[in-house]
Each structure stands twice: as C-alpha cells, then as structure tokens.
Amino acid sequence: MTAEATQRTPLSRERVLEAAVDLADRKGLxxxxxxxxxxxxDVEAMSLYYHVKNKEALLDGLAETIVLxxxxxxxxxxxxxxxxxWQATLRERILHARAVVLRHPWAPRVFESRKDLGPTxxxxxxxxxxxxxxxxxxxxxxxxxxxxxxxxxxGFSPELFEPDDPDxxxxxxxxxxxxxxxxxxxxxxxxxxxxxxDPDEAKVGWCxxxxxxxxxxxxVLDGLERHRVAESAG
Amino acid sequence: MTAEATQRTPLSRERVLEAAVDLADRKGLxxxxxxxxxxxxDVEAMSLYYHVKNKEALLDGLAETIVLxxxxxxxxxxxxxxxxxWQATLRERILHARAVVLRHPWAPRVFESRKDLGPTxxxxxxxxxxxxxxxxxxxxxxxxxxxxxxxxxxGFSPELFEPDDPDxxxxxxxxxxxxxxxxxxxxxxxxxxxxxxDPDEAKVGWCxxxxxxxxxxxxVLDGLERHRVAESAG
DNA sequence: ACCTGAACACCGTTCAAGT
DNA sequence: ACCTGAACACCGTTCAAGT
Numbered sequence: 001m002t003a004e005a006t007q008r009t010p011l012s013r014e015r016v017l018e019a020a021v022d023l024a025d026r027k028g029l030x031x032x033x034x035x036x037x038x039x040x041x042d043v044e045a046m047s048l049y050y051h052v053k054n055k056e057a058l059l060d061g062l063a064e065t066i067v068l069x070x071x072x073x074x075x076x077x078x079x080x081x082x083x084x085x086w087q088a089t090l091r092e093r094i095l096h097a098r099a100v101v102l103r104h105p106w107a108p109r110v111f112e113s114r115k116d117l118g119p120t121x122x123x124x125x126x127x128x129x130x131x132x133x134x135x136x137x138x139x140x141x142x143x144x145x146x147x148x149x150x151x152x153x154x155g156f157s158p159e160l161f162e163p164d165d166p167d168x169x170x171x172x173x174x175x176x177x178x179x180x181x182x183x184x185x186x187x188x189x190x191x192x193x194x195x196x197x198d199p200d201e202a203k204v205g206w207c208x209x210x211x212x213x214x215x216x217x218x219x220v221l222d223g224l225e226r227h228r229v230a231e232s233a234g
Numbered sequence: 235m236t237a238e239a240t241q242r243t244p245l246s247r248e249r250v251l252e253a254a255v256d257l258a259d260r261k262g263l264x265x266x267x268x269x270x271x272x273x274x275x276d277v278e279a280m281s282l283y284y285h286v287k288n289k290e291a292l293l294d295g296l297a298e299t300i301v302l303x304x305x306x307x308x309x310x311x312x313x314x315x316x317x318x319x320w321q322a323t324l325r326e327r328i329l330h331a332r333a334v335v336l337r338h339p340w341a342p343r344v345f346e347s348r349k350d351l352g353p354t355x356x357x358x359x360x361x362x363x364x365x366x367x368x369x370x371x372x373x374x375x376x377x378x379x380x381x382x383x384x385x386x387x388x389g390f391s392p393e394l395f396e397p398d399d400p401d402x403x404x405x406x407x408x409x410x411x412x413x414x415x416x417x418x419x420x421x422x423x424x425x426x427x428x429x430x431x432d433p434d435e436a437k438v439g440w441c442x443x444x445x446x447x448x449x450x451x452x453x454v455l456d457g458l459e460r461h462r463v464a465e466s467a468g
Numbered sequence: 469a470c471c472t473g474a475a476c477a478c479c480g481t482t483c484a485a486g487t
Numbered sequence: 488a489c490c491t492g493a494a495c496a497c498c499g500t501t502c503a504a505g506t
Contacts, residue, residue: 010469010470010471011470011471033497033498033499034498034499034500035497035498035499043471043472044471044472044473045472045499045500046471046472046473046500046501046502047470047471047472049499049500049501050469050470050471051470054499054500055499055500087455087459090455091451091452091455094451095451098447109346112343135462136462136466137458137462137465138465141458141461141462141465144461145458148454148457148458149454213332217325217328217329218325219454219457219458219461220382220383220453220454220457221321221324221325222457222460223382223453223454223456223457224371224375224379224382224453225321226456227375227378227453228369228370228371228375231371231372231375232370244488244489244490245489245490267478267479267480268479268480268481269478269479269480277490277491278490278491278492279480279481279491280481280482280483280490280491280492281489281490281491283480283481283482284488284489284490285489288480288481289480289481
C-alpha cells in the first residue's frame, strides 16, 4: 500500500452528507456541529464550506437525503394509476416513511426546521397527491389532507404554500407554470384549483391556517367520537 | 426622583420568565440567549443563574408559563362533570390553547424540546383526560386520544409515559400513588388501567409507539375516506 | 480545485469575588 | 441574598493564504 493508496479520497458534497447522517444517527442532532463533522472526515472545519454553503444548507441537504431514502424504501415513487384503493397505497407509503424515520430519529426535527422544501421533497409530495387523486379526491380535499398529514410520518411543512415573499405567490408566468406542470402535475393542479378560492383577509398565501386547523381538529374529534360510540355498543 | 427610587427592582424567577417570553415574542426563539436576556433585564448574564438553574430550566419554565396562560384563556381547568358533550368542551379548550400559541409561535418548539412535562402541564393534561372520561371514553380510548392530539395545539409530549429511567416506570409505591391520585385522578386512573395490558417486547414504557402511530394514522385515513365519499355523493 | 490557520463574534457555564 | 468579572470550552463563519 503506497502513500498514494493511503491518501484519503477527496471530500464531496455526497460524502459530507453521508458523514452527517451517520454522525447524527450515532450522537444526535446536537452533536452534529461543523467542527465535529469535519473531525469525523479527518479534515479542518473550514474545508466543509467548500462543499456546502453553510450549516443551513447542510441541513437542507440532510432533509433531501432522508426523503431519497424514503423513496428507496418505497421502491420508487411510481404507483398504479388505475388503483383506486388510495387508503392502502398511502398507508403503505407512510409506513415506509416511518421505518426510515425510526432509523433517523432526528429527521422530523430537521424537516420542521426547514423554511422551504427542496425539489426531492416536493416531488415526493406530488406523488402523494397523485395517490389521492387516483383515489378520487377533489383538489380541495387533497389539499386539506396534506395539511392533516403534515404532522405525521414525514414533516410535510405546511409552509410550502406560504412563501415569505408576497410576490412569489404570483408566479404564474406561463413558461414557469408549464415547466412545473410537467414535473409536478398534481401540485400544479392543486395550486390552480385552489388559488382563486377566496381572496380574503386571513389567507395571505394559499392556505387559511385557521380553517386548515379546524379541518384537522374536527377530523380527529369526529374519529374519536366514532370510536367511543363503537366501544359503547360493543 | 432619588437614587433609591431610580434603583431597579431586584430580579426574580418570575421577572426572568416574563422577560424571556417577551424577548422570544419580539425576536424569536433563536434570539433568546442567556446573554441577550440579561441585557434585556439590565443585568449581567451570570446573574440569571441565581434565579434559574440553567438554560434548560429556563425553557422548562417557559413551557409552564405558556400552559398557565392557556389555563387563564380557558378561564380555569374546571368543567361541568355532568356534561357529556365532550366534543364541544374539548374543541373549545383546544381553540383557546391555539389562540395562546398564535401569540407565542415559538411555544410548540419549546414544548417539543422538553424531555418531561412540568407539574402545570401534567395538571392540564389531567383535565383533558377528565373531559374525555366525562364524555364516556374508556381509559384505553382516552389514552389513544392523548397520543393523537399530542401533535395538535398543545405539544402534549408522547414521551410523558416513557421515562428514560426504566426504574421510574415502576413507581407504584403506595404512598406516592395515593398522593398522585388525589391531584391527578385521571392520569393515575389511566396509568393503572393501561399498565398491565401487555408486558411484551416493543412496549418498553407504557406506550407501544407503533400501535399508537397506527391508531392515529388510521383515524386520519378513515376520516379522509369519509370526506371523499361525502364529496362523491354530493 | 481543494484545503488550511488565524481570527472574529458569538454561545452556555463555572467559580471566586464583590456588596 | 444577590450580583459581577474574568475565564473556559465551545459554536458558525470570513478571509487571506497555502498546495
């Protein structure tokens, strides 16, 4: 083994992310510091900044990495378009996601701390919407459903549709929309179906926080009441 | 105005917590550092440690403070024992809690970061359980319900019943239980009803994470299916 | 192109010391 | 009893410099 062979392989964004996942798995999210990560990679802390813009970008990359792992666990994002049993399909998806999250208990916290989702996560959400649409959901119900599920399994950030920049809400330039519609047919469809809904007060972006909250709350309360009645009958 | 009159009032745990809430409200949780908080109180950072053990204890106090504010918003924890309309009662409670959380958007993050709940939070949970019991919930269903609601409104930490210390799970010393039963009749009752349930593998503490997850997931999926069918019919 | 050393502006916290 | 100064062991990050 020559000196050349011993010489460590150069860093790369992929290797940095890989080591970050590993470090978080082993020692927790708090232990994932730029300095500790560098040490793990036998490098000085400042070298990391060549491969990743800063710590926020590292965490963005981590979130995307986990979503990719979920996709693998699911065996891809494809699903039978003619299968109307959305419930079984979605349930399986979410349980796959949970299996991954159990391997990386820090993942939900990382998802929650991201302000906006990366392309991988958005594509994943689009496929979830696709499952619901194939199952017969209206755009409106699918939208509600995404909010209700946002706390579950994968941290679907409800902020997705609430850009900080008020201008970004009006990204309806024709070319842009066409390009998106190809890659993300379901998200695009949902946005178009929902935007004109009610240009009122409380809803600054696409979502009315309060009514989404009430939808989810009543869904849960109604479900519990049903269980209670079933118990009483039994 | 003499020099004495000008002299600032001495610090206290209450004043520290008050200032911490205010600072987090105004500048966000990230800006809430011991040093910045001290500056806000016209004091050196190290003075805070006389009134609060460390930053973790400060955050514990913050969580308790918010729960107290929720109690106030609800006009107390008392509820009509003979009122079987648990759904309306609980819904109102949760909406009050949400109103408070909207005033303190950082609160959920603080709740999530606490390992175990303080006495105020536990008392609040006990009263929620009381509402369910008055409405006819079995202990088992009430337990499931707490898990489902844990992501909603108030960050009921599901960890409550999963002590790190394995020994702590067996705190059944008669005196201890009796004292608890008085203050927290519902939580005590639930624990007694649930513990003997199934001393198997996956459930290390009182809760089986996986089955709680499935209960919540299916509750949500069933609710969505009901909405879909209603839509299709309409 | 890739990595480093030194430095800066921050953290939480301890501990001995002041009043 | 209550507060402080100095110090320690950490952070993330910039920037000029090395190969």
